[in-house]
Amino acid sequence: MDCGANLDVPNDSLQGEIIGCPDCGLDFVIEMDESGNKQLRELLIEGEDWGE
Amino acid sequence: MLYDRSETDELGIRLTAEEMGVELDYFPFHKVAVGFDADGFSYRSLGRDYSDRLRDTRVILNRTQSKSRRLFAADVFEAMGAHVLNPLTVELACKSKVRTLLAFSSKGIRVPRTVYVPANVEEQVGGGGAQDNSGTISRLISQDLGSEKVVVKPDAGTHGRGVTLAEGPDGLLRVLRDVAPTIINPSGVVAQELVPKWFYDLRIVVRKEKGKAPYCHETALARGGFKEFRTNTFLGNKVFRAHLPAPVRRQAENSAQALGGDEDSWVIALDAMPRIGDELMEGEESLRQSFEDLEEPFSEVTRVKRMPDKKRNFPEYNREITRAYAEYMASEPYAHIQGVVNETLEKCRDSVYFHEGNACPEFWEQTRLVGGVNVAEDLLTCALGLIDS
Numbered sequence: 170m171d172c173g174a175n176l177d178v179p180n181d182s183l184q185g186e187i188i189g190c191p192d193c194g195l196d197f198v199i200e201m202d203e204s205g206n207k208q209l210r211e212l213l214i215e216g217e218d219w220g221e
Numbered sequence: 222m223l224y225d226r227s228e229t230d231e232l233g234i235r236l237t238a239e240e241m242g243v244e245l246d247y248f249p250f251h252k253v254a255v256g257f258d259a260d261g262f263s264y265r266s267l268g269r270d271y272s273d274r275l276r277d278t279r280v281i282l283n284r285t286q287s288k289s290r291r292l293f294a295a296d297v298f299e300a301m302g303a304h305v306l307n308p309l310t311v312e313l314a315c316k317s318k319v320r321t322l323l324a325f326s327s328k329g330i331r332v333p334r335t336v337y338v339p340a341n342v343e344e345q346v347g348g349g350g351a352q353d354n355s356g357t358i359s360r361l362i363s364q365d366l367g368s369e370k371v372v373v374k375p376d377a378g379t380h381g382r383g384v385t386l387a388e389g390p391d392g393l394l395r396v397l398r399d400v401a402p403t404i405i406n407p408s409g410v411v412a413q414e415l416v417p418k419w420f421y422d423l424r425i426v427v428r429k430e431k432g433k434a435p436y437c438h439e440t441a442l443a444r445g446g447f448k449e450f451r452t453n454t455f456l457g458n459k460v461f462r463a464h465l466p467a468p469v470r471r472q473a474e475n476s477a478q479a480l481g482g483d484e485d486s487w488v489i490a491l492d493a494m495p496r497i498g499d500e501l502m503e504g505e506e507s508l509r510q511s512f513e514d515l516e517e518p519f520s521e522v523t524r525v526k527r528m529p530d531k532k533r534n535f536p537e538y539n540r541e542i543t544r545a546y547a548e549y550m551a552s553e554p555y556a557h558i559q560g561v562v563n564e565t566l567e568k569c570r571d572s573v574y575f576h577e578g579n580a581c582p583e584f585w586e587q588t589r590l591v592g593g594v595n596v597a598e599d600l601l602t603c604a605l606g607l608i609d610s
Binding site: 173174189190191192193196211 | 226247249251252253266267268269532
C-alpha cells in the first residue's frame with residue numbers, strides 16, 4: 170500500500186468487492202488476474218474536480 | 222508528500238527523492254479525520270494515528286489531486302505550522318483564471334485581453350421562472366472584444382474542459398447558453414480574445430527557493446497541433462521541447478513571482494502562447510504533413526501510457542515510457558516541427574502572452590521527458606531550502 174501497510178484480503182472475498190486500507194483510507198477493488206489470483210486495483214472516483 | 226490518490230507524478234516524486242537522498246514520508250488526505258481545537262491538532266485514519274508523525278514534518282508537498290481538497294490541505298497544514306509547497310496563497314492565485322490574469326496584468330505582463338461579466342447567463346427570479354441574460358452578456362463582451370472570434374472559458378477549469386471558441390454574434394449567444402454556475406465556473410462569464418498562436422503554446426516551469434530569486438528553466442514544453450485551437454495534451458496534441466529565449470524566461474519569472482507574492486518558496490507551471498503574425502506562418506502544409514507523420518511514433522507513447530498496471534510496475538513503465546518518448550523525439554517529423562517552434566519563438570520573443578498558472582502540474586511523462594524539466598527535482602530542492610533555513 171502507499172502508506173506502507175499490509176492489507177489482508179479475506180479468503181472468501183469476491184471479485185468486484187471493495188475493501189479499504191484502514192491506515193490510509195484508500196479503497197481498492199478486488200480483481201482476478203489471468204491465473205485466477207486475487208489482486209487489488211485502486212478504486213477510481215468519478216465526478217471530482219481533479220487537479221491540473 | 223500528501224495526496225488523496227497517487228498517479229505516476231507522485232510515484233515519480235518518490236523515485237526522485239530516493240535518487241536525491243531525500244527522506245520522504247507519506248500522508249493520506251482522503252479518508253482521514255483532521256481534528257482541531259485550541260489545544261492542538263490530531264490526524265487519524267481508522268487504522269492509524271498520524272498526529273506524532275505530523276509534529277516531525279517540516280515541509281508538505283501538496284499533491285492532492287482534487288483542486289478544492291488541495292486548498293483545504295494547504296489551509297490545514299499551514300495552520301499546523303508546516304511549510305507547504307505550494308502555499309495556500311499560490312494555490313488560490315492559480316485556481317482562478319481571472320485572479321491569475323489580474324495578477325499578471327497588474328505587473329505589466331502581457332495577457333490576452335479578457336472580459337469578466339459577473340452575471341450568470343440564467344438567473345432564477347422571484348415568483349418562479351428564470352431570466353435569460355445571454356443577450357446582455359453577449360453585448361457586454363462584444364463591446365470590448367468584438368464578436369468575430371471570442372474564447373469563452375470556465376474560471377477554474379482544467380484540461381481544456383469547457384473552453385469554447387465562439388465565432389460571430391450568433392455563435393457567441395449559442396456558446397453562452399451552455400455557460401452555467403458549476404464547481405469549475407462558480408459565477409459569471411469569462412471571455413477572452415483569441416490570440417493567434419498558430420499551432421502551439423507553452424508550458425513553462427519556474428521555481429523559487431527560499432532566499433533566492435525565481436528561476437525559469439531554459440527549456441519548456443511546447444504543445445500543439447492543427448486539430449483544434451485548445452492545445453492541452455489531454456486532448457491529444459503533440460509535444461516538443463522548446464528552448465526559451467532569455468526575454469521569455471524573464472517574463473516567466475516575473476509572471477510566477479506575481480502569483481507567488483511574498484511567499485518564500487514555490488513551484489509554478491505557467492501556460493503561455495506566442496502571438497505569431499501571418500508573416501511568420503510559413504510552410505504550414507509541410508507542418509501538417511509532419512504532424513500526420515508523427516502519429517505512428519506517438520501511438521507507441523499512447524500505447525505505453527495505457528499500460529493497465531503501470532503504477533504497480535512503475536520501474537518497468539518508466540523504462541518503457543522513456544524508450545517510447547526517445548524514439549518519438551528522434552524522428553524526422555519531430556525535428557522538423559521542433560525547429561519551427563524554436564525559430565518562431567525566437568522571432569516572437571517579445572510577444573509571448575501568459576494566461577494561466579498551475580500549482581500542481583502533471584509532469585512525469587511529457588514535461589519531464591520532452592520538456593526536459595523534472596518538477597519533482599524543483600519541489601524537493603525547494604523543500605530542502607525551506608528545511609535548511
